Amino acid sequence: xxxxxxxxxxxxxxAGGAAVTWGAGAAQARPGSRERAPGRPxxxxxxxxxxxxxxxxxxxxxxxxxxRTVGQQVETRLVTSGARGGCTGRFGTRLTGVGAWDPGSAxxxxxxxxxFADRDGAGVWAEIARGRLTRALREAARPGxxxxxxxxxxxxxxxxxxxxxxxxxxxxxxxxxxxxQGADVRDARVVDDGNLVCAGGVSSGIDGALWLVDRALGPxxxxxxxxxxxxERRGTVLRTRV
Amino acid sequence: xxxxxxxxxxxxxxAGGAAVTWGAGAAQARPGSRERAPGRPxxxxxxxxxxxxxxxxxxxxxxxxxxRTVGQQVETRLVTSGARGGCTGRFGTRLTGVGAWDPGSAxxxxxxxxxFADRDGAGVWAEIARGRLTRALREAARPGxxxxxxxxxxxxxxxxxxxxxxxxxxxxxxxxxxxxQGADVRDARVVDDGNLVCAGGVSSGIDGALWLVDRALGPxxxxxxxxxxxxERRGTVLRTRV
Numbered sequence: 256x257x258x259x260x261x262x263x264x265x266x267x268x269x270a271g272g273a274a275v276t277w278g279a280g281a282a283q284a285r286p287g288s289r290e291r292a293p294g295r296p297x298x299x300x301x302x303x304x305x306x307x308x309x310x311x312x313x314x315x316x317x318x319x320x321x322x323r324t325v326g327q328q329v330e331t332r333l334v335t336s337g338a339r340g341g342c343t344g345r346f347g348t349r350l351t352g353v354g355a356w357d358p359g360s361a362x363x364x365x366x367x368x369x370x371f372a373d374r375d376g377a378g379v380w381a382e383i384a385r386g387r388l389t390r391a392l393r394e395a396a397r398p399g400x401x402x403x404x405x406x407x408x409x410x411x412x413x414x415x416x417x418x419x420x421x422x423x424x425x426x427x428x429x430x431x432x433x434x435x436q437g438a439d440v441r442d443a444r445v446v447d448d449g450n451l452v453c454a455g456g457v458s459s460g461i462d463g464a465l466w467l468v469d470r471a472l473g474p475x476x477x478x479x480x481x482x483x484x485x486x487e488r489r490g491t492v493l494r495t496r497v
Numbered sequence: 498x499x500x501x502x503x504x505x506x507x508x509x510x511x512a513g514g515a516a517v518t519w520g521a522g523a524a525q526a527r528p529g530s531r532e533r534a535p536g537r538p539x540x541x542x543x544x545x546x547x548x549x550x551x552x553x554x555x556x557x558x559x560x561x562x563x564x565r566t567v568g569q570q571v572e573t574r575l576v577t578s579g580a581r582g583g584c585t586g587r588f589g590t591r592l593t594g595v596g597a598w599d600p601g602s603a604x605x606x607x608x609x610x611x612x613f614a615d616r617d618g619a620g621v622w623a624e625i626a627r628g629r630l631t632r633a634l635r636e637a638a639r640p641g642x643x644x645x646x647x648x649x650x651x652x653x654x655x656x657x658x659x660x661x662x663x664x665x666x667x668x669x670x671x672x673x674x675x676x677x678q679g680a681d682v683r684d685a686r687v688v689d690d691g692n693l694v695c696a697g698g699v700s701s702g703i704d705g706a707l708w709l710v711d712r713a714l715g716p717x718x719x720x721x722x723x724x725x726x727x728x729e730r731r732g733t734v735l736r737t738r739v
Contacts, residue, residue: 314555317550346559347562347574457559483698
């Protein structure tokens, strides 16, 4: 099966709203709730893979890392979809010592994108064709786990059956594709659908992560992170469950 | 000598305006000029080191990488200040296969920051105390080379004697320090002083790199990169040589 075939097949899991559900309406996954259990750090795992776009993962890593700098209990970890290892980003960044897939010990899993325009290169299409990451994401879904899709990472999440027909967003160049797959793609920089939060293209991942800091830890830490990073979120977060 | 002593000593190189000069007023270093020689790619080297802040280097890497994506001739390379090797970022990102220091083959050298608040940890203070990066930067200065200091990378550039009393900016928490060292610290997100361009804290590096794309390659590619990244530069670039 070629990659497009694999994609259609994988995406079909989530077609027509038959997406994996993992307590989307549960209280702990609602906006304003706290992913973090009392007394325990917020544990954020960021998936990386060959062809991952550097800012897609580094933006959220910076935000959650800076949250720790401003005094919050937050742990960040880069992870692969398999064993501990390494990978090379879209712009040549070679990562090593990346942690093994272990979503059971995560409160938030961040899925960045990369390589959407390059059907035959490294990146989201290769990951979808390979199937390991999509399978891992599908099996990771559980009550209490929030997934943050960044940029074309949302395409991966859709192929994993995690998005289905839920409200979401993605990189502007991938919106038509996702709509064609049955997703309810909205025009917002960040869309919060409870345990599925999606950010638009590349730099929007910073906004998406800041929103999760706000939602999980409060607006004060989020504001401190913004000040530290000399960044301000833009646009209305489209919260579907208010 | 303790680190503060080393710093004062190193910074003294640039005190009182006695900074290294490398053709700051030369035509090829003026805003609006082209760093890129005709027919040759714009060659961007981004220095990384233990404790480097992830977004400080990943932001500019993304911008210059995206410039290639939108059709510009741009080469990006992560480099150390010494031999080919690796390092670990402030938030745990382990980089490997990082290129050797070779500024003679660069048109732009980007110097990110990191760890300014942590006097005894990895980051800019350790790099300044060690002296290899500062020496390398001082010796790299030559006509035709533009240096882009990002965040507290400007503190490193000052310790290298590259900033002296020239107009610059840095992370807001490092401004008092730099002023105390004799730098002409301005309140702008990006300050362009010809062959020395400085960006403020963390995310400002994206703006600084976008400005350099604009200056070296033109506003049209810069706008395309912004669109691709779903980012817009903010604030007036303080250009001192117009």
